[in-house]
Amino acid sequence: MNRWINTKALNGFEMVSITGSLAWKNRQSSIHIHGVASGGRFQAYSGRMLEFEVTTRPMKITVIAHQCRL
Template structure:
């Protein structure tokens, strides 16, 4: 009888812990990721958020014509890419558990999809710095703040040859 009681109690405790975990995940997913400012938006991203994905989602949801952004915060993973012009591709390198001392970039469009161009500088616990084009960025312990300044004109990016690089297209002034 006592063994069965212990099994029931263990099952109830497991269910309670599981439900609390699910409720916490739901609360995290419902947290506000951005707010409107006079110049554009302020994003506050949390641990595990994919920064490029969140900026792209904001651009789609708010139909941002174009923008520039800056940011700071902690990164779980920061993948930088160095573009090899002879091979016409990025050589990626990932750094884990770094602080993003600087993030800068722009939002434009490539057809119906937002095109995010991001650079940054990351430092590790030895204060060594790494930087360049950011291919992937995931928020680490803490948060990441991104300040987005919206531009009124819609800008496009197109792949230009012979570089095979996605280049921002500017409208000609008259």
């Protein structure tokens, strides 16, 4: 399977949605997150988040721990 990743660095954007999963796979953490970011001109970018840094405001994240394996 051929995969390509088109990366983009966004500065001055607000995260309007983040969803994903935090899990363990083969005894290592596995993080899979998608997000939507919006800019001052109401343009939005979405996709898989490879990394991000919160720079100007606090960010609240809710993590729900499931009692069973999904």
